[in-house]
Amino acid sequence: MARLGVNIDHVATLRQARGGQEPDPVWAAALAELGGADGITIHLREDRRHIQDRDLRLLRQTVQVRLNLELAADSAIIDLATELRPEQVTLVPERREELTTEGGLDVVNQRQRITEAVNRCRHAGLEIALFLDPEPAQIEAALHLNVDAIELHTGRYANSHEGPPQRMELEALQVAAEAIVTAGVELHAGHGLNYRNVLPVARLDRMAELNIGHSIISRALFVGLERAVREMKNCIDDRTPRA
Ligand code: PXP
Secondary structure, three states: OOEEEEEOHHHHHHHHHHOOOOOOHHHHHHHHHHOOOOEEEEEOOOOOOOOOHHHHHHHHHHOOOEEEEEEOOOHHHHHHHHHHOOOEEEEOOOOOOOOOOOOOOOOOOOHHHHHHHHHHHHHOOOEEEEEEOOOHHHHHHHOOOOOOEEEEEOHHHHHOOOOHHHHHHHHHHHHHHHHHHHOOOEEEEEOOOOOOOHHHHHOOOOEEEEEEOHHHHHHHHHHOHHHHHHHHHHHHOOOOOOO
């Protein structure tokens, strides 16, 4: 069964809305772990719109499962990563005007910049994942870099209508996934996954890690975080009986 990395950025977004201390993402991480999270995922953005350096430092000390730091190919943030050594770094593109990470990395056109970032993380001994759209050219280019994992961007799948459009997007994910695992690189996926659409992605052959934030934190408002995480774990577990 794939690991579940719970993205807690939204907890920090709510805190930043008032600029105070609550809710604290450090508390959220502890509750997510109690619910069965296999990892905690945070994105330290250059504009620090949600997660702060203080969160990363504290979470590094308190998280007992895998800490996955999403980051742009930005020198100052890579410095922090090499100092604090999360179990994994996931390189993502970043644009200031976007609401959330809207697309995968453009390895084809930004090969030098991404290679330099990968090499710096590699030199520091960090496990490295790249966040990519399920585009054959991007996957092919990324497989030439020395990375441990590729996280497939599932946004197009998640946003497509159920039926043939969604099946087409799932097929694109399947083709990309096959190329990744055939090359011996670990397969991850994330973005837009929720309690209804996650299972086909979790069932892709050798899916190792799913990173999910928005849907879990939204449900947590109503059922509590620990339960919301446990319910997502059940959704990605093929062995759970289905109604
Ligand atoms: N994976 C990556 C690389 C992301 O940037 C995000 C969003 O921050 C996620 C997974 C989680 O996406 P969502 O919040 O839609 O579940």
